Amino acid sequence: MSTTTTQPWKFDFTSVDASYTKTSIADPPGYIGSKDVASRGHKAAKRSEMDQELLKVKKAWDVALAPGKSLPMQAFMLWMSGNSVQIFSVAITAMLMFSPIRALMSMSQVFERYETVSPVKVSFMDSKLAFPKMTFVAMQILTILLGMWKLNSMGLLPTSHSDWLAFLDPKTPLEYTA
């Protein structure tokens, strides 16, 4: 299927000439002419921008808190899967360990939508998304910790002496006897 062929039923608004508005033809519904936008009051425009920002931050907070909301469910699942090392419990725990890491890796993409392009360079702490992002990270870390707790209770973390026993070197006797 070729995309280069022009199709008569397609209408590209970008190609509309500004002078076209001068004609008596009514604007299509939803089309706000550039002239109108520019002609609107500066204050109103500003307020709407503020709303947008607030909305974005609010949405960002939602995204940031989402992993935390699923924590109780995940904890329940982990508890249900038992402490024995089986394919099911190991799979759940591995998922619990890897999904936060994956989420952290793709954090910038997740929050990109809520980012406001600002002409001035703003430091991270001053940006509106700093706290949601940090909360997001904290939530993912909480999830990882949950996974760690699970691994520990399954005995898969090298925390006890017995885990390091094999790496101990025998003591060298100073005396030789026969």
Add this chain to the structure above:
Amino acid sequence: MTPSSYRGRHVVSWGLILWVFVLALVITPIFALDETQAGVIDWHHRWIGTPHLSAIPRTTRGSNTFFAATEKNVVAAIKAKTGELVWRQVLRDDEPVHEIRSISGHVLALTGTKEFHARLLDGKSGQVIWDFSPAGEGIVPGLAFGQAVTVTSEDSNLVILNQGTHVRKVSAKAGTELWHWKAEEGSATTFFSVLEAKGFDDHGDITYVLGLQRNVAAFTLEAVALDSATGSLIKTFNIKSNIDSFEDILTLGGGSVVKNGYVAWLEQDFLKVLTLGTNRVTQLSVKTILSEVSSFEELVGKLETVNLGLAEGNTKFIIGGTVGEYHDAKGSVLFDIDGDSGEIEMISDFGVRTGFSSYTAATKPGTSEVVILRAFREDEEHGAFELYDVSENKIILHQILPLPFDTYSHFSFVALELYSKGQGTQHRFYFSTLDGSFHAYSDVESERWQREEALASVKDVEFVDLPERKLWTQDVDEAGHTKAAKNLTIVERYVERLRNHIIQLKDLPAFIISYANPSSLFTKSPIAAPYSEVQINSLNKTIPPLYRDQFGLRKILVFSTEKGKVVAVDSGNKGQIVWSRYFPWGHDIKNIILIRHANVRLPPVIAIIADTSDGGGNKVMRTYRLNALTGKDFESDNFHFPAAAWIPAGYLSALKLPIEDPEQKTQVLALVDERMHITTYPGIEAAQEAFKALSDDFYFMLNNNIGDKVLKGYKAIVSSDMDRMDVEPIWSIPFPAGEEIAVLAERPSYEVMASLGRVLGDRGVLYKYQNPNYATVITVNKKPKHGTAPYLTVYLVDIAKGSILYQVTHDNVGLNQPILATQYENNVVYTFWSEGETSTSAKGYQAVALELYESQFRNQRTKSDIFSSFASERPHVIAQSFPFPHSATAIGVTSTKAGISAKDILFGLSRQSVMALNKRFLDPRRPTSALTAAEKEEMLIPYSALPDDPRLFLSYDLEIAGIKKIATSPTLLESTTIVVAYGQDVFVTRHAPSKTFDILNEDFSKSQLMLTIVVLAGVLFVTAPMMRNKILKEQWY
């Protein structure tokens, strides 16, 4: 193709995969020896010891079996033609055999010390037909005589003399007593012989009992005449005589009521003969004998009587004596007694023969004509038999047989059998030699055999790993001939290798066929060959060079024996004897140490250290160095390290040092002699310097013997004489009064600690006490302390410091039962007999397990890279005792290459078997109450008595007599260890305490696996194009 056939194919392939999966599940570990492995991975040599008494059933056509009694208190029947053991009766240690006789095809044996037994054993099966044992009668303590038997001709019953006082007539059929005569209480006479002979006056049937009456300086002869029918005393003859020893007396003649009985004896300057039933004594002065007999011209010492072992009725006897400047030859004369006058007649001078002479006599088949055999050494390589026919008065046979002196030494016992075959007479000679081996030499070449009975008295064993074939072929060509040390260039070597490979190509088709042949895939292991094939050596057998197998399971076992013989046995080939060496003249072999393993081009070398004495009676320590593959002296170029060396003082100890001799790559030994001097072996300067450097931190114990009351530790110090070191005592532990050492156990010579701690159920760790310097000492005290019976004390002693690390006392211990102990890593296991607290409480064997840890608390460890005995760290000891269901005579522990496999404690049992008990059962942490979760996690077994499970027996139904020690050696397979149990019998097997986790199970069906792979590949080949078609078709929609 229709869709249904598609589905069908899928079902087939999935079914196959499932099938393979199920197959994998079916392969489970084995828990006991598989029937097919019996006799394949193990072998058992049944030894009887060196015969010193024999009985041959009288037949004219030659008997099938030879009855022998041995020094190891065994009565056995051996197949005359092949040397195979038909049956044997192993008697107790305190039950020596005094006499055996063949009675109508059965064997009569007189045995016992504390308890006298006369038994008639079935000739074919060895079963006891009857056992006559008068209560409360043993032998006379300190006397070598007092037991005798004679067959009465009239009713063919037996007259048995016992304890030097009791004479009984016993029914030969039923073993019941017919009459009993007892010498007077408190009489000074001890009787030594009984004989039925011609009577006197009107008494026709008389049994004479001969005794020695103790006088101030010597003995006088006493003959008591008893009525053969009733046992009533008829008359006592006191013969004026002056006899020094019982060995100077011979009982001759008799055996029937018509023949005179005689007693011949040597008395100072006379040879005297008494005719029984009279007081008539005839005599011949020794002077006359010496002047008439040319053999005795160079006589040194006294004349001696020789017992020919003839049946009753014969009157021939031999007087012999040592002759020659160096006491190295024997002369002898044959005498007879004139039937009417009782006069001594000299019949023949047997002449002088070098070495010892052994005599025996037999009668010609079907007649009563006596033939006398004299066996002696002909020269270094040969022995000789001389047969003297009395009736023809000449030597009828002079047989020379190959008998290398340095392997067999002199004759110690001979027996002769004559039988008729066709017109002629055939001879069969049975003989023991001083090295302990037992031989048969027959006129028929296929009936010559030899049993290496020295192995019935094994003292110690050393394991020798075989060299790899690859290495071997560098020095040995295809035919097994050793190449001269060729100095080949690289090109020549390459050409040589290429040539060898081309030669080997001829085996390739056979090799491929053996792999392709389906029958080789499906057949099981071969059925075990009869042991006799390898237990008995035919005299001229060559043994091909031995190579190591893939897993190092095949080794050479070098046994040192109490006889002074060293015998090397192939552990793989059912114990085929590889080589043997005899060290004559009282070599007491103390140590046998492998000082060099098989190396790239160097053969393995063993050192033999023996205690001997020189001609003047001074003690000498001798060392020998042998090539462990051939048994030949290992010669080196070094003047300071000869193959045989000696130290002019008695042996005290030989200590292995962690030093390698830079020239020969042998392990250096420190030899301690009775002067308390240390000599390094080899005595080269480099070894001495290395030892001096080591000596500051080198501690040892010496000659701590069973029965000692003090334990002593020593150290080496540099002496003023720079060539040697001296021994200095540094500590001693005197035990409390009454206690003496009963058992000493030290750590095994090969030990690798794989894990440094014990993991608990909560994943904590108890760290093992890592002291390589501790030893276990068990003392006993006959006087009870708290209980009613003797007690024993267990000490764990640090050898370096001389401190007691742990001590525990067990009250009420039975000392008549063996006390055994073994130790490895941080474990000690010992067993003893517990008498119980009171006379009514339970008695039984107890096995106690000790485990030593760094701390009683988990996860606590002394953080250090070094261990010093002088740091004041004491182990925490966990102990537990378990009721043990068997009577053990030997104890051992398995050893594996890396120490990862579990350990089994091996017990040699008095019920003639070898048992392996996993350490999990002998675990002091076994909980005595209900299991907690952590204990379950640790997989502890709740406390119980040790199991009595026949599956634990490594020896299945074999009867392994007289196990004294159990030795183990690791193989290249971590799972597997070689177990050798010895004492009287030798039993060798492979054992895997953690199952054979590192090799495929024997049952694993390789053929099925191959078949599955082939089928799967075929299915893949068919279905792959179909699948491709299907995918292509799907693209269209």
